[in-house]
Amino acid sequence: MCISRVQQILTAAVLPSRRGGATHWEALCADCAAGLPFDGVGLALMADWGPADLVAATDGVATLMEKLQRDLGEGPCVDASSRRRPVLQPQLAATAPTRWPGFGPPALKAGIAAIFAFPLQVGQIWLGVLDLYRSVAGPLNAHDLTEALAFADAATQVLLHLQDQMPLAEGLHPDLAGHDDHAEIHQATGMVTVQAAVMLTEALLLLRARAFSSGRTLPQVAHDVVDGTLRFNPADEDDEDES
């Protein structure tokens, strides 16, 4: 019998013997990290505005890698999605500080030496990104690259399968909704458009800038906006604080 590599990956990830409450994602990412020379794997969905929900991460560093990109709106996964092709960064220390001034330093500090980001796509539709990182710099060989692409295809199939199980009006499958407080980021963005009299994209930039300059996370800043302790003023990027 001849089955494709993608089918093999799917078979391994969804087999009944793989129990223990792990989602398809978690199983898939764990297989990817275990079978290939990567230290960790993260998988994020992408909305129009940028990285949306983090659906799986194999370890703390992978979680940080995804959250940094969401908070800063920059990084390999953002580029892989917007440029619609894989972004391979075997020497992060050499490229990241200039290419992603916000993302680079904390990523390097967390011990990420190389990142390989693969878009999850169906035709012209981009749904998310599979991010693989290594703590040792160096390029992927042909085998590992082929494998990573197969894992990205398998992840796309799982995405579509989960969506297929949802009634049309009910939106995202629960396995796809992130555990983070994404709602508050969007609510805060809406509030800041009114407070600062700017467009949505700009409002999100203001929130990100605030998070970056104050050394806090985007959800933390968004939370302050939602509960009214932080406001942004029109025509002036100097926002005023509570105290």
Next chain:
Amino acid sequence: MISQERVLTKLVAASTQQARLLELFELQHDEGPCLDCYREGRAVANVDPVQAERRWPAFGAAVRAARFASVHAVPLRLRDEVIGAMNLFLADRATLTAEELALAQALADIATIGLLQERAVREQQVLAEQLQGALNSRTVIEQAKGVLAERHQLTLEAAFTAMRTHARRNGRPLLAVAADVIDGTFDQSLQPDL
């Protein structure tokens, strides 16, 4: 055979179009190894026509008439869920060995994946659009809640209720109302209600 909503519904493939074999599947809407296998989530193995007739009278009689020596069923599983069953009919042997049964289960597991694949390929463009739509619409609705709450000094919950009420009253999708909130047209149409 694939189940949906707890009812066996669909014969997805058979190795021959032999009328008697198809009839055997037909009968299993009410009783038979596939249904038992699906309900119990376990393989039903090595059932000869005599046993078959005792367990499932109509189905057993059809097995005997078709001159099969034994029938078997293995579950099609997806993780903890049984989504269907694969029926095997042997013309000349009463039993399958443990190895053969394990192989049958492996084939059934692969068949499960195959089903996912086929469905995904056929509908993947549509599904991808739905998924992207769901991701983006959720964002837009949350943003609109923020805009409306800030503009009229409402709680986020009250802002959402206002949008939903307006959507229902006017027979419009919530997403369209959210878009109106963001571009300002909603305020003109709903100011008195707030």
